[in-house]
Amino acid sequence: SQQGEEDPQALSIQEGENATMNCSYKTSINNLQWYRQNSGRGLVHLILIRSNEREKHSGRLRVTLDTSKKSSSLLITASRAADTASYFCATDARAAGNKLTFGGGTRVLVKP
């Protein structure tokens, strides 16, 4: 079963708007990662946030982590059409043998 559940499953926004997606998980984690997947392609690592971190930035990306609520959010600011993709959270948890477990993903469509 999947460790992470993502919300929303799909998101459609206009270019320039911000996109926010959330990830909830069930067990304690070592870190949480976000990946991006263009249609029919492999995944690309975006950002990793450790369990003792609360917020992290990378360019137009902002990730938060709330371990008390077992949730994380990914914010893409000033979105561009090229940001259209599926975004997955993945958790690295000792209970899973330190293997990454992926959430269901959020499909983001940025309309020009």
Next chain:
Amino acid sequence: GAVVSQHPSWVICKSGTSVKIECRSLDFQATTMFWYRQFPKQSLMLMATSNEGSKATYEQGVEKDKFLINHASLTLSTLTVTSAHPEDSSFYICSVPSLPGELFFGEGSRLTVL
């Protein structure tokens, strides 16, 4: 440039045939590689962990004899789908772990079994 190379990117085969997919780590040696399967509009499901020089570790519910994994060198792992059937049609993706814990993914291989 690409860190992980996966080949072929797509393959169509007849039911009953076997298909081999290669995953190469280009930039560094990989004692471990991961194989995932992804159905349309769904998440990645870990199939197995490929271990260089030893047997692969399969996830629960994954048939070892159906999905043969060989990791003969530190840069190459192969996944062979044996006696493929239409239900094996899927997107197969390999990944290589790096420090500090993130994964580099191949571009995936789309298998269509007729």
